[in-house]
Amino acid sequence: xxxxxxxxxxxxxxxxxxxxxxxxxxxxxxxxxxxxxxxxxxxxxxxxxxxxxxxxxxxxxxxxxxxxxxxxxxxxxxxxxxxxxxxxxxxxxxxxxxxxxxxxxxxxxxxxxxxxxxxxxxxxxxxxxxxxxxxxxxxxxxxxxxxxxxxxxxxxxxxxxxxxxxxxxxxxxxxxxxxxxxxxxxxxxxxxxxxxxxxxxxxxxxxxxxxxxxxxxxxxxxxxxxxxxxxxxxxxxxxxxxxxxxxxxxxxxxxxxxxxxxxxxxxxxxxxxxxxxxxxxxxxxxxxxxxxxxxxxxxxxxxxxxxxxxxxxxxxxxxxxxxxxxxxxxxxxxxxxxxxxxxxxxxxxxxxxxxxxxxxxxxxxxxxxxxxxxxxxxxxxxxxxxxxxxxxxxxxxxxxxxxxxxxxxxxxxxxxxxxxxxxxxxxxxxxxxxxxxxxxxxxxxxxxxxxxxxxxxxxxxxxxxxxxxxxxxxxxxxxxxxxxxxxxxxx
Numbered sequence: 001x002x003x004x005x006x007x008x009x010x011x012x013x014x015x016x017x018x019x020x021x022x023x024x025x026x027x028x029x030x031x032x033x034x035x036x037x038x039x040x041x042x043x044x045x046x047x048x049x050x051x052x053x054x055x056x057x058x059x060x061x062x063x064x065x066x067x068x069x070x071x072x073x074x075x076x077x078x079x080x081x082x083x084x085x086x087x088x089x090x091x092x093x094x095x096x097x098x099x100x101x102x103x104x105x106x107x108x109x110x111x112x113x114x115x116x117x118x119x120x121x122x123x124x125x126x127x128x129x130x131x132x133x134x135x136x137x138x139x140x141x142x143x144x145x146x147x148x149x150x151x152x153x154x155x156x157x158x159x160x161x162x163x164x165x166x167x168x169x170x171x172x173x174x175x176x177x178x179x180x181x182x183x184x185x186x187x188x189x190x191x192x193x194x195x196x197x198x199x200x201x202x203x204x205x206x207x208x209x210x211x212x213x214x215x216x217x218x219x220x221x222x223x224x225x226x227x228x229x230x231x232x233x234x235x236x237x238x239x240x241x242x243x244x245x246x247x248x249x250x251x252x253x254x255x256x257x258x259x260x261x262x263x264x265x266x267x268x269x270x271x272x273x274x275x276x277x278x279x280x281x282x283x284x285x286x287x288x289x290x291x292x293x294x295x296x297x298x299x300x301x302x303x304x305x306x307x308x309x310x311x312x313x314x315x316x317x318x319x320x321x322x323x324x325x326x327x328x329x330x331x332x333x334x335x336x337x338x339x340x341x342x343x344x345x346x347x348x349x350x351x352x353x354x355x356x357x358x359x360x361x362x363x364x365x366x367x368x369x370x371x372x373x374x375x376x377x378x379x380x381x382x383x384x385x386x387x388x389x390x391x392x393x394x395x396x397x398x399x400x401x402x403x404x405x406x407x408x409x410x411x412x413x414x415x416x417x418x419x420x421x422x423x424x425x426x427x428x429x430x431x432x433x434x435x436x437x438x439x440x441x442x443x444x445x446x447x448x449x450x451x452x453x454x455x456x457x458x459x460x461x462x463x464x465x466x467x468x469x470x471x472x473x474x475x476x477x478x479x480x481x482x483x484x485x486x487x488x489x490x491x
Contacts, residue, residue, distance in 0.1 A: 002026070004091030005098070007105050007134065008084040009125040010076050011283060013331040014248045014290075016121065016128035018105070020070050021081070023088035028064025032089075036069030038076040039283075045079065048110055049086045056114035056161045058090060065089055075329070077283040080119035083108035083138070083164060090165055097168040104136040105129040106164070107143075114161040118142030120254040123247055126150040138164055139177060145258050146251055147177035149244050188233035188261075189226070192398040196385075197223050203382035203487060205402050208234045209409035210466030211420035212459075213317065213339040213377055215302075215370075217490065218384030219351045224342040227384070228266070228298040231340065233399040234406050235262040235296075242294045245334055249290050263295030269304040277312045277322055278333050284324045289316045290333040302341040307369040313339065317377050320423075336423075341378065343367060351386040376455045379422065379463050381490030409469035421465045426458035435464050439481035446485075460484045 004023040009016040032046045053060045067085055069076055084106040091097045107125050108116040122143040129137050130153045137155045139147065147155040156174035158164035166172040191201065200216065204227050207214045216224040238246060238260055246259040267275065267288050274280055278287035288297055299305060316322045316335035324331045346358040346366050356363070413421050416433075424433075434440050443460060446452040452460065463484035464476035473480070 002092040004088040004094075004101075006084040006088040006091065006101050007129075008081060008107055009105065009121070009128050010074055011078065011121045011124060011252060012329075013284070013333050014124055014245075014252055014286070016124040017071075017074060018128060018132050019074070019076065019081075021084045021088045022068045022070070023085070023092050024066045024068075025061045025063055025089070025092040026066075030062050030064065032065040032067060034067045034069075034085075036067075036072050036076060037074065038069060038081070039078075041079050042069075042076050042081050045082050045085065045110075048112065049082055049089070051112045052082070052110040052114045052161055053086055053090070055112060056165075058162070058165060059093075061089065061093065065092075075283070078119065078121070079109035079117075080107040080121065080125075082110040083116055083158070083161070086110060086161055087164060087168055091168065094169060096170065100136075100168055100170065103134055104138060105134050106138045108138070108140045108158065108164075110161060116140045116158050116160060116164065118256065120256070121252050122146045122256065123149060123244075123251040126153060126155060127248070129153060138167070138174065143256055144177040146247060146256055149240075149247060149258065188264075188399070189230050190233060190399045191230050191402055192396050194223060194226055194230065195396050197227065200224075200227050200382045200384045201397075201402075203380050204231055205234065205406060206463070206466055206470065206487065207231070207338065207340075207380050208402075209406045209421075209470055210379075210413070210462065211338055211422035212379035212463060212466065213422075214341070214380040214382060215375075215378045215490075216340065216342040216382050216384060217345050218342075219344060219349050219386045222351075222384035222386045224384050225298075225300055227382075228296070228300075228340045228342060229264070230399060231296050231298075231338075232262045232264045234403040236403070236407050236410055237261055238294055246294045249286050249293050249334065253286050253291060255291075259294075263292055264298065265292040265295065266298040266300065269299070269301040271305070271309070273309045273312055276309055277316070278324050279326065281326075284326050284329075284331045284333075286333045287322075289313065289322060289335040289337060292337040293334045294336060295338070296340055297337045298340045298342070300342045301344075303343045303347075303367055303369060305369065307371060310369055310374060311371055314371075314374055314377065317374075338422075339378070341370070345383075376453055377459070378488075379459045380487045382487075383490050405470060408472075409466065412469040412472075413465070421462045421469070422459075424462060424465075426455075426461075429458065429461055429465075433465070433475070435461060435476040435481050436478060438478040439464065439476060442478065442481055442485075456488070460488055463487060 155177040320336040
């Protein structure tokens with residue numbers, strides 16, 4: 001009997017656990033038996049692997065093969081087990097590969113012709129390999145970009161099974177992963193192309209400066225979606241740590257692009273709860289709230305989204321992550337996002353409020369799917385108007401100039417408490433960083449009269465700090481508090 005051993009990973013949210021793949025080749029009827037709690041993609045890989053080995057002109061053992069993946073209690077899912085399984089089977093008859101494979105992690109799907117195809121979750125795999133002391137990793141060439149974010153690990157790319165096997169035996173080397181980090185992930189529209197809407201433009205600037213959630217109200221064609229789409233263009237670029245976290249989420253979701261700017265996720269209003277929050281059968285997948293981590297989640301036509309789905313946003317907005325439990329397994333996905341909602345003011349969506357055909361009761365209940373607790377978490381309400389042009393000639397203030405003010409405001413908040421104003425602990429804020437006496441008196445009066453909840457007071461104070469940062473003030477005064485209250489009410 002002969003035993004081959006390789007190492008790979010199993011995904012758990014945006015993290016990964018090391019999995020040992022052992023292949024025992026011994027007496028018995030020819031065939032391959034796989035154990036270790038693998039899903040359909042893993043068990044069906046037997047035929048893929050055998051065909052890939054044969055088409056690569058490598059020798060497949062003509063005896064009984066038992067492949068074990070441990071820890072056995074951990075559910076394995078995905079096609080990235082193909083490459084480590086094939087190499088483990090081949091290594092059973094090649095003891096010279098033992099030392100090299102002992103210090104390496106392998107991931108990759110095999111095509112029937114022996115090519116190594118891209119897979120999801122490569123970045124978490126590389127991070128787990130480094131954390132557990134591995135020195136080398138072999139990944140598909142299509143995932144090379146993700147390797148640029150990981151230091152302290154020698155990452156190779158193998159285009160075919162033959163290349164990976166020759167590397168394992170020492171017969172040939174493998175190229176180092178040399179991906180590229182784009183300067184910008186996508187082209188973001190500019191605020192210079194948006195004319196008019198001064199109140200909504202200011203609201204977007206304040207939201208960007210403090211990381212505040214916002215609701216945009218206005219008739220169709222008034223520029224709500226245009227404003228939301230331009231928001232990432234005035235946000236600061238992601239820090240290396242933020243880029244690593246955001247890219248890890250997108251890697252698990254099968255989007256291998258390196259994130260260097262704030263993600264912008266804008267799903268259709270028919271989105272399901274699982275697609276919004278994450279989930280799915282088998283291994284949970286990240287939802288829109290996690291794909292928008294360190295970026296913007298834009299929900300247009302929010303009045304069409306059921307309240308039960310929208311209310312699921314409350315926990316990730318407060319905690320910055322979402323906890324999913326599937327089949328007795330708990331998975332945590334990050335969800336530190338900026339939420340932007342957009343809706344018509346009423347069902348008839350008349351351009352002129354004087355021509356609205358809706359009854360007053362219908363108008364008041366139109367956005368009833370936005371519950372009170374969720375509405376309380378929206379720091380800013382901005383109204384857009386259909387009057388006047390919304391498409392400019394490029395002469396209006398560009399995003400670059402707005403981004404400079406946003407960056408300066410964020411730098412002040414970062415120097416003060418190492419985070420955005422929206423993330424600041426409310427108890428710490430009230431106790432040690434209040435507004436001036438008149439401003440706090442105004443907030444206290446509104447709390448006593450029932451005009452604001454305690455959460456509303458806390459968020460108004462955070463908003464006042466953002467306004468003070470934009471003004472370059474040392475701390476918020478009565479004027480900043482009053483403007484913050486106006487922004488919360490859409491005045």
